[in-house]
Amino acid sequence: MIPLSQIAVLLAAAVLAVSLSRLLRLSSILGYVAAGLAIGPWGLNLVGDVGHLMRVSEFGIVLLLFVIGLELQPQRLWVMRRVVFGFGAAQVLACALLLGAAAWALGLAPIAAGVIGVGLSLSSTPLVLQLLAERGQLQTQYGRAAFGILLFQDLAVLPMLAILPRLAPGGQLAGHGTWWLALLKLLLVIAVVVVAAGRLLLRPALRIVARVQVSEVFTAAALLIVIGTALLASRVGLSASLGAFLAGVLLADSEFRHELEADLEPFKGLLLGLFFVSVGMAANLGLLRSEPLTLLAVTAGFLGVKVLAVTALARLAGQRPDAARRLGFTLPTGGEFAFVLFTLAARERLLDAATADLLILAVTLSMMLAPLLMIAYDAASARWLSPRAAPYDAIDVQDSPVIIAGFGRFGQIVARILRVKKVRFTALDSSQTHVDFVRRFGNKVYYGDASRLDLLRAAGAASAQVLVLAIDDVEASIRTAQLVREQFPRLRVLARARNRQHAFALMDAGVTAVIRETYASSLEMAGRVLETLGESRAEAREAVQTFRRHDEATLAAQYQVKDDEDKMRATTRESARQLQKLFEADQTRRDATHG
Numbered sequence: 001m002i003p004l005s006q007i008a009v010l011l012a013a014a015v016l017a018v019s020l021s022r023l024l025r026l027s028s029i030l031g032y033v034a035a036g037l038a039i040g041p042w043g044l045n046l047v048g049d050v051g052h053l054m055r056v057s058e059f060g061i062v063l064l065l066f067v068i069g070l071e072l073q074p075q076r077l078w079v080m081r082r083v084v085f086g087f088g089a090a091q092v093l094a095c096a097l098l099l100g101a102a103a104w105a106l107g108l109a110p111i112a113a114g115v116i117g118v119g120l121s122l123s124s125t126p127l128v129l130q131l132l133a134e135r136g137q138l139q140t141q142y143g144r145a146a147f148g149i150l151l152f153q154d155l156a157v158l159p160m161l162a163i164l165p166r167l168a169p170g171g172q173l174a175g176h177g178t179w180w181l182a183l184l185k186l187l188l189v190i191a192v193v194v195v196a197a198g199r200l201l202l203r204p205a206l207r208i209v210a211r212v213q214v215s216e217v218f219t220a221a222a223l224l225i226v227i228g229t230a231l232l233a234s235r236v237g238l239s240a241s242l243g244a245f246l247a248g249v250l251l252a253d254s255e256f257r258h259e260l261e262a263d264l265e266p267f268k269g270l271l272l273g274l275f276f277v278s279v280g281m282a283a284n285l286g287l288l289r290s291e292p293l294t295l296l297a298v299t300a301g302f303l304g305v306k307v308l309a310v311t312a313l314a315r316l317a318g319q320r321p322d323a324a325r326r327l328g329f330t331l332p333t334g335g336e337f338a339f340v341l342f343t344l345a346a347r348e349r350l351l352d353a354a355t356a357d358l359l360i361l362a363v364t365l366s367m368m369l370a371p372l373l374m375i376a377y378d379a380a381s382a383r384w385l386s387p388r389a390a391p392y393d394a395i396d397v398q399d400s401p402v403i404i405a406g407f408g409r410f411g412q413i414v415a416r417i418l419r420v421k422k423v424r425f426t427a428l429d430s431s432q433t434h435v436d437f438v439r440r441f442g443n444k445v446y447y448g449d450a451s452r453l454d455l456l457r458a459a460g461a462a463s464a465q466v467l468v469l470a471i472d473d474v475e476a477s478i479r480t481a482q483l484v485r486e487q488f489p490r491l492r493v494l495a496r497a498r499n500r501q502h503a504f505a506l507m508d509a510g511v512t513a514v515i516r517e518t519y520a521s522s523l524e525m526a527g528r529v530l531e532t533l534g535e536s537r538a539e540a541r542e543a544v545q546t547f548r549r550h551d552e553a554t555l556a557a558q559y560q561v562k563d564d565e566d567k568m569r570a571t572t573r574e575s576a577r578q579l580q581k582l583f584e585a586d587q588t589r590r591d592a593t594h595g
Contacts, residue, residue: 009046013039014273028134030371032273033364036280047281059230060271061336062244063264064126066226069248070261080148087145087317088152091331094309095121099302108355115345116359118160120302124335125150126272127367131374132330141319142327149310149331154245157337164344202247206256219263225251226264275336276367283364284357291358299362303369306332322381329377333370334363400424403459405450405480406470407435410496410517414468426459430476451479453487461488469495469511474502481509500555507559523548550578 013035021031039046100117104110128146129138137143202225209221226244233243251260287295311328319327339360346356402418402425404411411427418425427445429435435447448455450471461467467484471477477495484491494513497503503514523544530540554571561567 032276033280036277040281042285063268066244066248069245083148088149119338119341122335142323333366400426401465404468411470485510
């Protein structure tokens with residue numbers, strides 16, 4: 001049991017260190033590790049029982065993998081099978097062979113070298129996913145590839161932990177029989193016990209709890225599911241985190257997925273933070289004094305090997321050069337499972353204690369360097385690797401009467417109709433990647449930021465008749481509208497708005513023709529619904545037109561009072577009453593006609 005005073009020290013150190021790291025625009029994980037170093041045995045020595053803290057905080061990894069499982073629906077796992085079981089397996093195998101061969105060349109026994117290669121081939125799932133999430137890069141090409149590789153690594157830990165004791169001198173797996181029978185037993189347990197429990201017990205139990213309608217009871221049920229599946233997995237020889245992950249996958253397509261994730265998020269974040277604090281506290285910094293060169297050489301060596309290996313594999317898998325390099329700098333660090341493997345290997349006398357301590361500190365140091373590696377790559381990429389893009393493309397205007405600013409889905413539909421009608425236009429988009437892509441299909445699109453005066457002049461804004469403002473970014477859209485009003489007052493602007501607030505801002509900028517992007521399609525859908533329910537096409541069309549006229553009048557009225565919240569609410573309520581009266585009058589008139 002950790003004393004309350006030490007819990008206060010942990011929380012205070014975490015708050016201060018993480019706040020400082022975020023102010024310096026560094027990763028929060030770096031702040032947590034720094035807090036651990038400051039209050040640990042090699043710092044101020046304010047917290048004594050590091051082992052107990054690590055055992056408690058490791059539950060954060062269990063929660064993380066459960067939430068990851070919730071996000072990974074079985075269909076999505078099947079779609080990602082090539083990345084997970086192809087790319088992931090290739091990464092672990094290639095890095096394990098290269099790092100194991102290096103350890104063997106340095107004089108370690110073959111089995112010890114193999115254990116080192118496998119342990120260092122793994123990366124930290126919570127660290128990498130947290131870094132990608134902080135940067136908003138989880139949905140990028142390399143972000144998805146990193147997720148698939150990390151998922152395979154978490155799955156691969158199971159056979160590693162099962163085989164390791166057998167490699168020890170005279171060692172056997174728990175129980176009798178050959179290793180493949182033990183592994184088969186574990187797979188059967190996964191298929192029968194965990195899957196059956198998820199399908200037959202978890203969902204019906206959650207439905208019963210949901211009917212109680214007490215939020216804290218549902219939160220307790222969510223924690224019980226995670227703890228119960230983790231304990232069940234541990235009892236049959238699986239890792240607790242893998243059991244929680246499987247439970248999350250089983251509930252990924254249930255109606256409780258979002259509520260479970262929301263309930264567990266605070267616990268996951270806090271416990272993961274404590275885990276990284278404990279990583280910093282457990283680091284044997286004495287080796288920095290006794291063997292600094294060896295430690296730095298081991299750390300730099302395995303980081304360099306993994307960067308090169310992962311980058312090369314990503315290029316072989318068909319990823320773009322920049323995405324491949326970014327993936328290489330995302331996954332080079334060691335992971336928390338390396339602590340488990342090296343500790344177990346030392347206990348089974350496959351590694352001597354000094355080597356295990358050195359490797360664990362090297363992995364810890366690599367985890368501390370992870371955010372800095374990504375920052376360094378971004379800086380180097382921006383300075384040396386990224387092509388020097390011109391501020392905008394050279395534009396062949398040809399007296400185009402129409403300029404389309406923003407060539408996404410909205411702008412492309414406008415362009416296709418203009419092309420069919422043989423109306424010349426000049427299309428602009430601020431994403432060089434997007435421009436390169438749409439040009440492959442014969443579209444004449446130019447790269448540049450339409451909110452720049454020099455680009456608008458080059459695109460012929462002084463002589464054009466219409467500007468179709470279809471930029472995705474709301475702020476850039478408003479800047480462009482303001483610029484056009486000031487510099488090209490004769491140019492008619494037809495603007496796409498993402499929502500009412502965007503529409504109000506465009507109206508402030510002098511745009512009178514504002515089209516809300518999903519408005520027309522929503523009205524069409526409403527008409528189709530009415531027709532499906534039995535109304536005639538004429539009746540459905542009339543209902544939609546009545547709503548449209550009323551909503552456009554309401555938008556104009558709300559624009560006049562948009563800065564007064566009370567008047568906005570009153571306008572909204574009055575609008576709803578008027579619309580109800582309109583439809584009631586329409587229904588009365590229709591009944592009288594049919595009567």
